[in-house]
Amino acid sequence: MIIEQVVGNVALLEKRAPHVERVYLQSDDLVKRIQRVVTDHGNELGIRLRDNRDLIDGDVLYMDEHNMIVISVKQDDLLVIMPTTIPQMGEIAHQLGNRHLPAQFEQSEMLVQYDYLVEELLQQLSIPYKRENRKVKQAFRHIGHRHD
Template sequence: MIIEQIVGNVAKMSSNGLHIERVYLTSDDLVKRIQRVTTDHGKEVGIRLNEPKDLMDGDILYRDDRNMIIVNVTADDLLVLRPVSMKQMGEIAHQLGNRHLPAQFEGEEMLVQYDYLVEELLQQLAIPYAREKRTVKQAFRHIGHHHG
């Protein structure tokens, strides 16, 4: 089976009464437009997306009257930053930007993939943080650019 487009997302559609199979992907796999995966029921599925869109947690790869194949994102090893002031937020945003590290935001928290150097930096700047295993909804996307 080759999947060429996303049917929808379970957050916006009902899955009542359907047989559900899951494909477990890392957040890094969400940006891959072409890949071969296996469902939790052993079914091989090829993904070759027509649109240049990242996969997201809960995306429906396939759906018919009885079955559904859904993307589930596995937990990442994250640093969850909780700056207590604009000054702390500015300092850490500047430092992470210099390192070209992608970040995501959930509420008042800033999420970055675990890196021991970033953890040391957070300790030096006395920025509150926690190391957590957490599922993100979308991929950490590296933004490429050059310094001119």
């Protein structure tokens, strides 16, 4: 089966099929428009999205009255950064920006993929953080940039 478009997202669906198969993806794979995957029931699928969009956790790839196939994102090894002041937030945002590291935000927390150098930086700057395995809803998008 070739999937060319996302049907919807389980968070927004009013009616769901009784049987659910899941495709478990790393967050990095959410940005791939073309890929071959296997469901947790062993069914092989091709994904070739027509729309230029990233997959997100809970996206429904297929649904009929009996079955649905849903994207589930695997947990990432993250640094959860919890600055306590605006200067701390500004300093770590500046440092991460200089390294071109993508970040996500949930409430008052900044999430970045684990990097031992960032962990050392947080310790040096005395910025509160914790290392945690956590599921993110969308991919960490790396943005290309050149310094001219």
